[in-house]
Amino acid sequence: MAWQQATIATDSSVAEAFADALMDAGCLSAAIEDALAGTDAEQPIFGEPGEPVEQMWQQSKIIALFEEDCDLALIVAAAATACEIALPRYTVERVEEQDWVRLTQSQFEPIRISDRLWITPTWHEAPDENAINLELDPGLAFGTGSHPTTRLCLQWLDAHVTPGVSVLDYGCGSGILAIAAKKLGAGDVLGVDIDPQAVRASVDNAEQNRVDAAFCLPDATPAETFDVVVANILANPLRVLGDMLASHVKPGGRIVLSGILETQADELSAIYAQWFEMDEPVFDEGWTRLSGRRRG
Numbered sequence: 001m002a003w004q005q006a007t008i009a010t011d012s013s014v015a016e017a018f019a020d021a022l023m024d025a026g027c028l029s030a031a032i033e034d035a036l037a038g039t040d041a042e043q044p045i046f047g048e049p050g051e052p053v054e055q056m057w058q059q060s061k062i063i064a065l066f067e068e069d070c071d072l073a074l075i076v077a078a079a080a081t082a083c084e085i086a087l088p089r090y091t092v093e094r095v096e097e098q099d100w101v102r103l104t105q106s107q108f109e110p111i112r113i114s115d116r117l118w119i120t121p122t123w124h125e126a127p128d129e130n131a132i133n134l135e136l137d138p139g140l141a142f143g144t145g146s147h148p149t150t151r152l153c154l155q156w157l158d159a160h161v162t163p164g165v166s167v168l169d170y171g172c173g174s175g176i177l178a179i180a181a182k183k184l185g186a187g188d189v190l191g192v193d194i195d196p197q198a199v200r201a202s203v204d205n206a207e208q209n210r211v212d213a214a215f216c217l218p219d220a221t222p223a224e225t226f227d228v229v230v231a232n233i234l235a236n237p238l239r240v241l242g243d244m245l246a247s248h249v250k251p252g253g254r255i256v257l258s259g260i261l262e263t264q265a266d267e268l269s270a271i272y273a274q275w276f277e278m279d280e281p282v283f284d285e286g287w288t289r290l291s292g293r294r295r296g
């Protein structure tokens with residue numbers, strides 16, 4: 001089996017309506033992408049809760065998939081008529097059936113965090129059997145180890161977790177930081193996430209890694225203090241949650257914050273300096289890790 005795939009240049013102002021019109025006219029899928037992706041003019045779109053962002057690229061293209069034997073030209077023309085726009089420019093290529101599972105899996109290789117810590121997909125052989133290998137597959141919750149914000153936290157945990165320390169992972173996503181802390185020798189470990197799906201994923205991933213860590217929603221967080229609190233969320237929640245996160249760190253304990261853009265580092269560091277002696281920030285691909293020690 002094969003498909004036809006059209007790459008259609010569209011004005012960003014009509015891209016969404018045109019993609020919908022293509023679906024109505026009979027295409028199988030239509031995804032809007034940055035027409036300049038992969039060039040120096042590529043435009044990342046990301047935002048934070050409460051901060052309005054322009055959600056469309058300057059120039060868009062639609063990647064649309066069609067049945068092998070359908071009249072693609074007729075469908076594109078019908079969509080253009082429905083949107084009252086001129087027929088857009090497009091190219092067509094044939095897409096052969098593939099082993100999609102194998103193709104997807106091949107895109108996730110083991111990730112080396114340090115000489116002794118690796119994140120390895122379950123379908124992959126551990127590159128170093130003697131290392132600490134965290135088995136993790138990409139899923140519905142954030143946190144595979146490939147993102148700089150996660151990597152920065154994993155590197156901190158790798159360097160600082162000592163046997164028996166208690167760890168709170170706030171915004172646990174896939175549970176990657178909580179599970180890594182446990183595998184590095186931590187004692188009591190609790191992961192918390194606002195998203196029930198993330199809590200479920202964390203429980204499953206902890207089981208897959210045969211570690212004993214607890215996970216819960218924010219409302220169920222016990223009023224306990226921990227030796228280490230790690231929170232890879234985003235600058236906005238970290239601003240709001242400062243008081244609460246600080247209240248969970250023992251005197252002399254450590255806080256580790258990630259999900260902060262370089263441009264936001266000074267402001268966030270100043271906020272957390274109310275409770276912590278802050279370390280020098282560490283940067284990775286435009287992201288920042290902040291850490292500090294709780295005053296006694």
Ligand SMILES: C[S@@+](CC[C@H](N)C(=O)[O-])C[C@H]1O[C@@H](n2cnc3c(N)ncnc32)[C@H](O)[C@@H]1O
Nearest residue numbers: 142143150171172173193194195198232233237
């Ligand atoms: C960037 S992901 C980090 C996941 C993982 N800890 C990592 O380092 O890869 C942020 C996670 O924080 C959660 N989150 C966002 N706001 C939160 C809040 N106010 N309370 C608890 N969790 C929150 C999200 O649901 C998401 O799973």
